[in-house]
Amino acid sequence: MNNNSGFIEKLRSSGLRPTKQRLEICKLLFDRKKTFHFTIGDLSKILKKETNKKISLATIYNTVHSFKKKGYLKEISVDREKSYFDTNTSNHHHFLDISTNELIDLKEEDVDNIKIKKSLPGKKIKSIEVLVKIENNN
Amino acid sequence: MNNNSGFIEKLRSSGLRPTKQRLEICKLLFDRKKTFHFTIGDLSKILKKETNKKISLATIYNTVHSFKKKGYLKEISVDREKSYFDTNTSNHHHFLDISTNELIDLKEEDVDNIKIKKSLPGKKIKSIEVLVKIENNN
DNA sequence: CACTACTTTAGAATCATTATAAATTGCATG
DNA sequence: CATGCAATTTATAATGATTCTAAAGTAGTG
Numbered sequence: 618m619n620n621n622s623g624f625i626e627k628l629r630s631s632g633l634r635p636t637k638q639r640l641e642i643c644k645l646l647f648d649r650k651k652t653f654h655f656t657i658g659d660l661s662k663i664l665k666k667e668t669n670k671k672i673s674l675a676t677i678y679n680t681v682h683s684f685k686k687k688g689y690l691k692e693i694s695v696d697r698e699k700s701y702f703d704t705n706t707s708n709h710h711h712f713l714d715i716s717t718n719e720l721i722d723l724k725e726e727d728v729d730n731i732k733i734k735k736s737l738p739g740k741k742i743k744s745i746e747v748l749v750k751i752e753n754n755n
Numbered sequence: 756m757n758n759n760s761g762f763i764e765k766l767r768s769s770g771l772r773p774t775k776q777r778l779e780i781c782k783l784l785f786d787r788k789k790t791f792h793f794t795i796g797d798l799s800k801i802l803k804k805e806t807n808k809k810i811s812l813a814t815i816y817n818t819v820h821s822f823k824k825k826g827y828l829k830e831i832s833v834d835r836e837k838s839y840f841d842t843n844t845s846n847h848h849h850f851l852d853i854s855t856n857e858l859i860d861l862k863e864e865d866v867d868n869i870k871i872k873k874s875l876p877g878k879k880i881k882s883i884e885v886l887v888k889i890e891n892n893n
Numbered sequence: 894c895a896c897t898a899c900t901t902t903a904g905a906a907t908c909a910t911t912a913t914a915a916a917t918t919g920c921a922t923g
Numbered sequence: 924c925a926t927g928c929a930a931t932t933t934a935t936a937a938t939g940a941t942t943c944t945a946a947a948g949t950a951g952t953g
């Protein structure tokens with residue numbers, strides 16, 4: 618379980634100053650047992666509700682982007698108008714529930730190892746991302 | 756090889772009036788041997804260059820969206836700020852070249868059949884999309 | 894032709910995101 | 924613990940892509 622001084626360490630070690638705002642966001646994002654999927658809009662609303670201090674929207678954008686750059690968040694783009702951030706940065710894939718717009722983690726072992734049989738000269742594979750769209754069954 | 760009257764038929768049969776603008780866009784998009792990947796911005800630029808008639812931006816948006824709805828185009832969202840349309844609407848996956856921002860088709864047989872070992876009650880799988888990010892090999 | 898519904902259009906409106914520049918804060922140093 | 928400086932935050936403005944609007948144009952039907 619991460620505590621405040623854990624977050625301070627985490628931030629410092631990646632060259633980010635542990636400011637009030639970043640710590641607040643850390644607590645909200647990383648102090649959980651389960652993976653958390655959110656859009657910037659979501660995060661902004663939650664911060665407004667759960668916190669008495671006001672964090673400016675620009676700071677929320679900045680923080681999420683620097684957390685992403687430092688590898689603390691992963692971005693999953695599901696369509697033109699919706700991009701989620703994922704606190705689970707391990708190698709894994711996703712269900713997207715079309716009926717509810719909810720993103721759900723697939724563990725690495727939930728998806729058979731994927732073999733790509735084509736390669737391009739001078740290029741190497743950086744990542745493989747699978748998005749499985751699901752919908753109601755009726 | 757599709758000709759103009761082929762496009763007229765195609766449009767009519769899906770309840771779209773074959774207007775000058777739509778035919779122009781059809782010719783540009785579908786009168787090719789190879790799959791074509793484009794953003795709306797790309798398409799707009801190409802139309803401006805290749806055509807003497809001016810097609811308004813709103814019409815380009817409308818047309819691409821109705822072609823997508825009719826199943827003539829597939830949309831591939833690669834990140835928050837970039838969404839491609841693909842004239843290849845068959846079941847297939849993609850390479851995204853991070854170095855050039857180019858999208859490249861993978862044929863269905865280029866990717867081993869993907870087995871999802873998890874299922875959610877009341878939900879069924881609608882589609883499986885694989886995006887393989889590649890980069891220069893140096 | 895004439896009518897009607899569909900389509901196109903230019904420009905305005907909207908929305909999310911990014912840029913700006915001033916105020917504030919963290920922290921190393923003395 | 925005061926000082927200085929760079930990093931950070933902030934409110935607000937700017938941007939840019941997409942959508943909306945409502946007026947003008949066009950296709951297809953009878």
